[in-house]
Amino acid sequence: MRRIAVVGGSLAGLHAAEALRERGFEGDVTLISAENELPYDRPPLSKEALLNDVPVDRLSLRAPQWYADNAITTRLGNAAARLDTAGRTVLLDDGTTVDYDGLVIATGSRARRLSSTENAPPVQVLRSIEDSLRLRERLRPGRHLVLIGAGFIGLEIAATARQWGLDVTIVEVGTVPLSRVLGDEVGAWFRALHARNGVEIVCTCTVEAIDRLGDGAVLTLSNGRVLNADVVVAGIGASPVTEWLDGSGVPTTDGVVCHSDLSTSVPGVAAAGDVARWYNPLFDEEIRVEHWTNAVEQGRRAAHTLLGHGEAFSAVPYFWTDQYEARMRFVGRASAASEVAVKELDDDRLVALYGRDGLIRGAVCVNAPRELVRYRTAIRDQVLWGDVTETPSAIGG
Ligand code: FAD
Numbered sequence: 001m002r003r004i005a006v007v008g009g010s011l012a013g014l015h016a017a018e019a020l021r022e023r024g025f026e027g028d029v030t031l032i033s034a035e036n037e038l039p040y041d042r043p044p045l046s047k048e049a050l051l052n053d054v055p056v057d058r059l060s061l062r063a064p065q066w067y068a069d070n071a072i073t074t075r076l077g078n079a080a081a082r083l084d085t086a087g088r089t090v091l092l093d094d095g096t097t098v099d100y101d102g103l104v105i106a107t108g109s110r111a112r113r114l115s116s117t118e119n120a121p122p123v124q125v126l127r128s129i130e131d132s133l134r135l136r137e138r139l140r141p142g143r144h145l146v147l148i149g150a151g152f153i154g155l156e157i158a159a160t161a162r163q164w165g166l167d168v169t170i171v172e173v174g175t176v177p178l179s180r181v182l183g184d185e186v187g188a189w190f191r192a193l194h195a196r197n198g199v200e201i202v203c204t205c206t207v208e209a210i211d212r213l214g215d216g217a218v219l220t221l222s223n224g225r226v227l228n229a230d231v232v233v234a235g236i237g238a239s240p241v242t243e244w245l246d247g248s249g250v251p252t253t254d255g256v257v258c259h260s261d262l263s264t265s266v267p268g269v270a271a272a273g274d275v276a277r278w279y280n281p282l283f284d285e286e287i288r289v290e291h292w293t294n295a296v297e298q299g300r301r302a303a304h305t306l307l308g309h310g311e312a313f314s315a316v317p318y319f320w321t322d323q324y325e326a327r328m329r330f331v332g333r334a335s336a337a338s339e340v341a342v343k344e345l346d347d348d349r350l351v352a353l354y355g356r357d358g359l360i361r362g363a364v365c366v367n368a369p370r371e372l373v374r375y376r377t378a379i380r381d382q383v384l385w386g387d388v389t390e391t392p393s394a395i396g397g
Helices: 011-022 064-069 129-138 152-164 184-196 292-306 369-380 385-390
Strands: 003-007 028-032 072-075 080-084 089-092 097-099 102-105 109-111 144-148 167-171 199-202 207-213 216-221 226-229 231-234 238-240 256-258 269-271 276-280 285-288 318-323 326-332 339-345 350-356 359-366
Touching: 003 011, 003 097, 011 028, 011 102, 011 292, 064 072, 102 292, 129 231, 144 152, 144 216, 144 226, 152 167, 152 184, 152 199, 152 318, 167 226, 184 199, 184 318, 184 339, 184 350, 216 231, 256 269, 269 292, 292 318, 326 369, 339 385, 350 385, 359 369, 359 385
Parallel strands: 003 028, 003 102, 028 072, 102 269, 144 167, 144 231, 167 199, 256 276
Antiparallel strands: 080 089, 089 097, 109 238, 207 216, 216 226, 276 285, 318 326, 326 359, 339 350, 350 359
16 A cells, blocks of 8 residues: 545544554555644634634644654645545545545534525534634623524533623523433433523524524524524534545445444545444444544544554543533443433532443543543443442442
């Protein structure tokens, strides 16, 4: 293998490129990115970089010199438009091509948008540096921010906006925030956290209409309420970026379908990060994960697989979110859980476990770092559900 192209210049793509060099690959490595910036970190975009004036280069994952030192060719501001797997060529949107022997697909996901009509007011999303800077410009004390969707990004923006001194209302279709991901009891804890911090979350409700009013908007909700907003942001999830693969033969179904070692059914092509859907043997499930740590680890693993050192990727998913004083850490899987056990619950701390098939599968820990380590080990070791719910000491810690 002489030439490896990595499409998607963010977390997974960068770590794939880095792992190729660390494993001694001496051929050409080309990192192709639709964005103009060198790979940067996204988690701060809804947290510290939305609150403070953080210079863009402080968000960079590697200094510019790193790319030169590691002989990584970057093609910034160039989206891959099409993939020809027979000819092993990536066609870019400026009409140029990049030939490859091995390819890592790391095009991540993009924020879902509300469908918009001609005269509708702007509804912002938050995915890129540009989105974050544009939103920060509009966060001013005393303004009213309406967020559509109480997922993690929406809740983080709400917490940051409260620090800016905005009034914040969230409209959420579910019965509580995060109920689909973490269940009703944990979702209710997050709702109470935000209520204590002055955020109203209007649940079981949708936005029926958004009309322009001056520089702001008027939202009509399905419960009949009308909200005036200075700023409107949609946090309604993200979708994997795969349309450039249409017709290439690389299988896609809500993400790039991979084998457990992140290779695809097309020779020489692997995928990593938010865009990859793979069979995780630990959970006996095909999953796609939009978490920071997963993108790092999968980028590395996809590179190893291309170099012929493939192994099943069976990491325990890990996700964090920081809202006000709550440091929430989540390990494993909760969405397919058949059992939930809340072990601790007060205003400052929360520990809840998720089980399926008689095993512990997931744990959410707020301000509980020791429990996180303990349950992460239990998930990896496939400890019986009864052992963690009845005799927690059986798993140490
Ligand atoms: P992405 O980061 O989505 O990068 C994909 C890259 O590919 C982008 O640069 C994109 O422009 C580029 N691209 C797309 N299409 C093409 C194309 N056709 N050609 C070339 N390039 C293309 N995770 C956590 O665990 N904890 C957090 O607290 C947390 N906070 C977050 C806050 C925000 C605001 C956001 C947006 C995400 C957050 N995440 C968090 C999720 C985490 O950042 C993602 O899981 C991670 O960025 C995924 O990395 P990736 O490289 O797979 O994809």
